[in-house]
Amino acid sequence: MKQKRFFLSEEDIPRSWYNIAADMPNKPMPMLNPQTLKPVTLDELSQIFCRECSEQELNVTDRWIDIPEPVLEKYRYYRSTPLVRAYGLEKALDTPAHIYFKNESVSPVGSHKLNSALAQAWYCKQEGITNVTTETGAGQWGTALAYSAKVFGLEAAVYQVKISYEQKPYRRSMMQVFGAQVTPSPSMSTRAGKDILTRNPNHQGSLGTAISEAIELARETPERCKYTLGSTMSHVSLHQTIIGLEAEKQMEMAGEYPDEVIACFGGGSNFSGISFPFMRRNLMGEKHTRFIAAEPASCPKLTRGKFCYDFGDEAGYTPLIPMFSLGHDFMPANIHAGGLRYHGAGAIVTQLVKDGYMEGMDINQIEAFDSGMLFARAEGIIPAPESCHAIAATIRRANECKESGESRVLLFNLTGHGLMDMSSYDQYLRGNLINYSLSDGEIEKYTQKLGGL
């Protein structure tokens, strides 16, 4: 029998994160202060984020950043995560492709999000912070922060996008088990929330809105409360590179190297995490791996967004970020992959798309769930709706390999399990899911006011 799963021994778990900015031929463009339109400073960033994360955010020179020992210790509660050869899926597809996936769903909170939450919570604790705030869409990031705050003795307040709060009540319960306060967003507890509810009392919430609310709460007491973010920012992508760094070693154990690396794409953190360590070899000219970011067709920032400076949140509290964006007031359709309902891509990923190192691929909701069902039955893991997008892209490529007879090595990131998303599977099983696509006119409506770059 050929080996199915590959683990690293605890001493082989990487002890540094990889900062791709150090190796990029064109550095990411700077974030700007929206008042001065000058590059944002460390002090300005530190008003929102903790100091260490702010420094990491601006660091484009140090290739390796040490993982603090207490974070490493908590990583060992679930890392290494397994690299799995998807024999079951290969058989179901009858493809000559070799399919591997990195299974991040095994973390205590059920997704990759914990990799950065633990780091951010630890740095906050070190800096004397007592409270952290954040937003959450599908609930994966909020759960990760809730758990991390509990681990390091902080209080956590989470704004959960209202549609998710209602669709997935048990995500809220999970956060509460880990001791967090959870508020549906938009709420009346912040000015940003009140403004939106005044304009639209039935507002379903969006990640952009929830971010505004969380930042506003943090700003009330900046000396003891910091905001934390689950994606988009460069320091979050940095923390997620533990995924790819492990996968690099594990692929070596399997005796293969990926021809293609595939991940779903919301703000970019899991994509960055699994891709950047492999992309490094492309940047060095050693390899020619293809990198595919699977985004929902209903929120297609990479393939149809505008390259521009835009805010990361709805109310405009963040710096201006160089982004592929659909506009910070873009209201994505209520697809079940709540974690992918975000309007923009982070600065590093945006530059890498511009420079041709990676590409987007749009996936419709029903194809995503079709793929997730096939995967569940073949591999025994019910995937999160977000992960279904990566699986769909992988299956497309595996089917193309079948047509061409190529035995390419495909590696995708299974970001999380779908056990908190069974209501979405219920909808699928009843035939109630629909696809949402955007006309060019709709895209134009949202992006015309954005200044192009």
Next chain:
Amino acid sequence: MKQKRFFLSEEDIPRSWYNIAADMPNKPMPMLNPQTLKPVTLDELSQIFCRECSEQELNVTDRWIDIPEPVLEKYRYYRSTPLVRAYGLEKALDTPAHIYFKNESVSPVGSHKLNSALAQAWYCKQEGITNVTTETGAGQWGTALAYSAKVFGLEAAVYQVKISYEQKPYRRSMMQVFGAQVTPSPSMSTRAGKDILTRNPNHQGSLGTAISEAIELARETPERCKYTLGSTMSHVSLHQTIIGLEAEKQMEMAGEYPDEVIACFGGGSNFSGISFPFMRRNLMGEKHTRFIAAEPASCPKLTRGKFCYDFGDEAGYTPLIPMFSLGHDFMPANIHAGGLRYHGAGAIVTQLVKDGYMEGMDINQIEAFDSGMLFARAEGIIPAPESCHAIAATIRRANECKESGESRVLLFNLTGHGLMDMSSYDQYLRGNLINYSLSDGEIEKYTQKLGGL
């Protein structure tokens, strides 16, 4: 940093199950045909179960039973499961005890149940069976059978205890994702179900009733449909010994041997699975490990049940089984640990209790959830309500170690995660859980008609 998790390489995963009956000084008493009151024969058992499982059920001589290769191949999708040193829990309790747990929650279906479901489905497939039926309480066994049937190309029909069907709708969704038909029990589709609903239209269901319905369905077409059971029977315990056989090797990697092995107790399969390989050393006189079966105070068959011959199901379709029992018509309170709401203990375990090799410990519902919450926050895994009972017993023992200053080695089985049980945690968080205890009079009412042995 000391090692947190212990895995076996795939070639070190055990290739045989351990049949403790071969080593017992007093063999388990035979099951009886209720008509003839003679020991049940292989042919009679094979009317209900597949032939291979029936043979295993009656086998009291072969110490090791080979695991079929196709089952081993599917085991490798999730096995070895990690043995984990619970440093987080030890710290939270400030105990000198060394606490380990075997994490069976990582299986595709979220519990240990898969270990036997894969075996039973494979044997059925081999024997030309096309359909399997079963009952499920909490839904863990039903999910395991649904997945296993899909894996080996069988159709599965699952009767789910009505109270669980309603409390945990997403368990039903999981079974449906894996392709099973799910019916709430009691139902109008069987004579057993109709009889019960006629007597009590609001009957909430019980494992005993659901078993009757599933057996009745299987008996309609015995040549192509077999019944499968998730606990109680000796062959199910046999399949579960993979847990303890792995744990034995993993404890060796950790350089320790358990002074106490603790597991929750419904019908006995997970308890048997983790205990029997260690108990073998007690039977051989080499070790003096203590074995604790944590059962709910509301369903205390081991500590307060009667040693007798009783049916395994409500309608009396099974053979008579030598059991510690509360009576096959016992209606347990609606505790959230649905998997522990069963009236009797299997033949082997019953004999081992009689002979003093193991003991029961009763746990109330609120203590179980208190313990589960503490564990979730300390170790990052939200445990199933069933597993909370094992955790509660472990915490009791760890606290006793703290009092006495003893550094004993405690090993418990984490049977499953609680992600499909968040409604129960919700009830807990809102302070709505209550304890149920049984007066001696109530126990007497149920057990007085049982003939003692």
